[in-house]
Amino acid sequence: MQPHNVNYGLVGYPVLMTADIALYKGEVVPVGEDQLPHLELAREIVRRFNSLFGFVFPEPQAKLTNFPSVLGLDGIQKMSKSYDNHIEIAASPQEIRERVMTAFTDPSRRYRSDPGRPEACNIFRLHNFFTPARVEEIASECRSARIGCVDCKKVLAKSIISNLEPFRERRASLASKPGYVTQVLADGADRAEAIAKETIGEVKEKMKLLQRADLKRPG
Numbered sequence: 001m002q003p004h005n006v007n008y009g010l011v012g013y014p015v016l017m018t019a020d021i022a023l024y025k026g027e028v029v030p031v032g033e034d035q036l037p038h039l040e041l042a043r044e045i046v047r048r049f050n051s052l053f054g055f056v057f058p059e060p061q062a063k064l065t066n067f068p069s070v071l072g073l074d075g076i077q078k079m080s081k082s083y084d085n086h087i088e089i090a091a092s093p094q095e096i097r098e099r100v101m102t103a104f105t106d107p108s109r110r111y112r113s114d115p116g117r118p119e120a121c122n123i124f125r126l127h128n129f130f131t132p133a134r135v136e137e138i139a140s141e142c143r144s145a146r147i148g149c150v151d152c153k154k155v156l157a158k159s160i161i162s163n164l165e166p167f168r169e170r171r172a173s174l175a176s177k178p179g180y181v182t183q184v185l186a187d188g189a190d191r192a193e194a195i196a197k198e199t200i201g202e203v204k205e206k207m208k209l210l211q212r213a214d215l216k217r218p219g
């Protein structure tokens with residue numbers, strides 16, 4: 001996939017991801033399509049551990065959504081903050097409009113009068129998710145050049161704004177209660193820590209490693 005840049009991160013990252021899943025005995029992991037090979041490696045690692053030392057870890061299964069991969073506004077890479085081709089869930093309506101206007105469309109549609117190819121357009125892919133009730137109408141208007149890309153993007157921006165509104169509101173409400181957020185995080189960390197300690201204890205027992213309780217000072 002990237003023969004010019006084969007580095008440690010390609011294996012180190014999925015191993016780290018496996019640790020994060022296995023430590024809590026995760027059985028179902030919500031991921032995007034691009035993460036499936038990582039999850040396959042995670043299953044391989046836990047299978048290997050279980051066969052060498054006895055069963056401890058369930059094999060994690062992927063949980064994909066109806067839109068398992070979303071391309072970014074560049075229409076090339078997956079949508080990601082790292083590629084700066086994303087739309088923040090918490091973005092303001094104005095920011096969403098501005099971001100959508102920068103998005104790439106069907107590259108062969110150079111003039112407003114050119115018919116478009118919705119199947120080759122990333123804006124149209126996003127319409128499938130954000131404007132499902134109007135996709136057929138938009139596809140037909142695009143193919144016959146009855147709608148221009150600027151107007152099509154305006155429709156998309158409006159849909160994204162209204163789809164993300166509940167999340168924006170919820171986020172704003174939580175941001176106004178930092179004490180509550182800290183408490184939720186602390187509670188989650190406590191629960192996670194208890195599970196992690198139990199799993200580590202089980203792993204050490206299966207591997208016949210010394211436990212802390214075994215380390216009594218002589219005399």
Ligand code: SF4
Pocket residue numbers: 105106109116117118121122123124138142143147148149150152153
């Ligand atoms: S009209 Fe819409 S679907 Fe068609 S090429 Fe332009 S942005 Fe894409």
